[in-house]
Amino acid sequence: MFDPVLKIENLRLLADTKSGQAEILRGVDLTLGRGEILGVVGESGSGKSSLVNAIMGLTGDSLRIDGQIHLNGTDLVSLSKAQMRAIRGHQLAMVFQDPMTALNPVFTIGTQLSDVIRRRFPTISKRDAKEKAETALGRVGLADAHLRLENYPLQLSGGMRQRVMIAMALLCEPEILIADEPTTALDATIEAQIVELLRDLRNDFAGSIIFISHHLGTIAQLCDRVAVMYGGRVLEVGPVRETLGHPLHPYSRALVECEVDDRPPDVPLSFIPGRVPETIDKPAGCIFASRCPFVIDACRQLIPELREVGNEQKAACLRLEEIA
Ligand SMILES: Nc1ncnc2c1ncn2[C@@H]1O[C@H](COP(=O)(O)OP(=O)(O)OP(=O)(O)O)[C@@H](O)[C@H]1O
Numbered sequence: 001m002f003d004p005v006l007k008i009e010n011l012r013l014l015a016d017t018k019s020g021q022a023e024i025l026r027g028v029d030l031t032l033g034r035g036e037i038l039g040v041v042g043e044s045g046s047g048k049s050s051l052v053n054a055i056m057g058l059t060g061d062s063l064r065i066d067g068q069i070h071l072n073g074t075d076l077v078s079l080s081k082a083q084m085r086a087i088r089g090h091q092l093a094m095v096f097q098d099p100m101t102a103l104n105p106v107f108t109i110g111t112q113l114s115d116v117i118r119r120r121f122p123t124i125s126k127r128d129a130k131e132k133a134e135t136a137l138g139r140v141g142l143a144d145a146h147l148r149l150e151n152y153p154l155q156l157s158g159g160m161r162q163r164v165m166i167a168m169a170l171l172c173e174p175e176i177l178i179a180d181e182p183t184t185a186l187d188a189t190i191e192a193q194i195v196e197l198l199r200d201l202r203n204d205f206a207g208s209i210i211f212i213s214h215h216l217g218t219i220a221q222l223c224d225r226v227a228v229m230y231g232g233r234v235l236e237v238g239p240v241r242e243t244l245g246h247p248l249h250p251y252s253r254a255l256v257e258c259e260v261d262d263r264p265p266d267v268p269l270s271f272i273p274g275r276v277p278e279t280i281d282k283p284a285g286c287i288f289a290s291r292c293p294f295v296i297d298a299c300r301q302l303i304p305e306l307r308e309v310g311n312e313q314k315a316a317c318l319r320l321e322e323i324a
C-alpha cells in the first residue's frame with residue numbers, strides 16, 4: 001500500500017513584483033511514498049527548484065507560502081525558522097546542482113563532513129566522526145577516502161565534489177533526500193556514474209528521494225514515479241514507465257516527443273512552440289492552454305484538477321478521454 005512520507009496540498013508560492021503578484025507555484029498537489037524515488041521534470045522556469053526549496057524551508061522572506069507540506073503528519077509550512085532548521089540536516093537533506101554553493105572553500109572536506117556528523121549526532125567523538133566521514137566517502141565511490149578528507153573542495157573534480165555532497169546528505173540519515181539537478185553540471189560519463197551511485201545507494205538508504213532532472217532518460221533509469229511540472233503546477237504524475245511510455249497530458253506528450261538523447265545537459269527544454277508562462281500571468285483556465293494543440297474554449301475557462309485515469313496515472317486536463 002502507498003505510504004506517503006510527504007504530502008503536499010495546494011501549495012502556492014507568491015511574490016510581490018513591480019509588475020504585480022507573481023505565482024511561482026500555483027497550487028501543487030503531490031505525495032512522496034516512503035522509500036520511493038520521485039522524479040520531477042519540466043521546462044526551465046516551471047517551478048521545480050521553487051518546489052523543493054519550499055519543502056526545505058529555503059524560500060526566503062520575500063515570498064509568501066500558502067498551502068500545506070505534511071512531513072509524517074507535521075505541516076512544515078506552519079513551523080518557525082528554528083524548527084525548520086532542526087528538520088534540515090535531520091529529516092531533510094539536499095544535494096544542490098552546484099556543490100560549490102554548499103561546500104565552504106576554506107575548510108577541508110574532512111572538517112565539513114565532521115561538522116555535519118556532529119550536528120546530527122552531538123555526542124559522537126571526534127575520532128568516530130572522522131571514521132564515519134571516511135566510510136561515507138568510500139561508500140560514494142571516492143578512492144583514497146582518508147586522503148580526500150584532507151583536501152579542500154577546489155582540489156577535487158566536479159564529479160568528486162558531487163559525491164562529497166551526496167555523502168554529506170546521506171550522513172544526515174534523512175528521511176527525504178532532495179537532489180536538484182545534481183548531474184547537470186557534470187559531463188555525460190560522470191552523470192551516468194552519479195545516477196548509478198544513487199541507484200546503488202537506494203538499496204541501503206532507507207529514505208525517499210526527490211530527484212529533479214531535465215533528462216527524461218535519467219529519470220526513467222532512476223525513479224519509481226515522475227511528476228511533470230509546468231508553470232508552477234503539476235500537470236501529470238504517475239509510475240515512471242507508464243507516464244514516460246504513454247504520457248496522458250498534452251504537455252507531457254510534447255516533452256516526451258521532444259526528448260533527444262544527444263541534447264547537451266545544459267540546454268533547457270525549450271523546443272515546444274510558444275513560451276513558458278510568466279509567473280505574473282493569470283490565465284483563468286489551464287496554464288498550458290496557450291501552447292496546447294488540443295485546446296478548446298472550455299480549457300481557457302476552467303483550471304483542470306489532477307484526476308486518475310487508470311494505472312495510477314493522474315493528469316490535469318479536461319480532454320484526457322477525448323485525446324487518448
Ligand atoms: N524569489 C523569487 N521571486 C520572484 N520570482 C521567482 C523567485 N524565485 C523563482 N522565481 C521565478 O519562479 C519561476 C520558477 O523558477 P524555478 O527556479 O523554480 O524553476 P525551475 O523549474 O527550477 O527552472 P530550472 O530548470 O531553470 O532550474 C521562474 O520564473 C523564476 O524566475
Ligand SMILES: [Mg+2]
Nearest residue numbers: 048049050180
Ligand atoms: Mg531549478
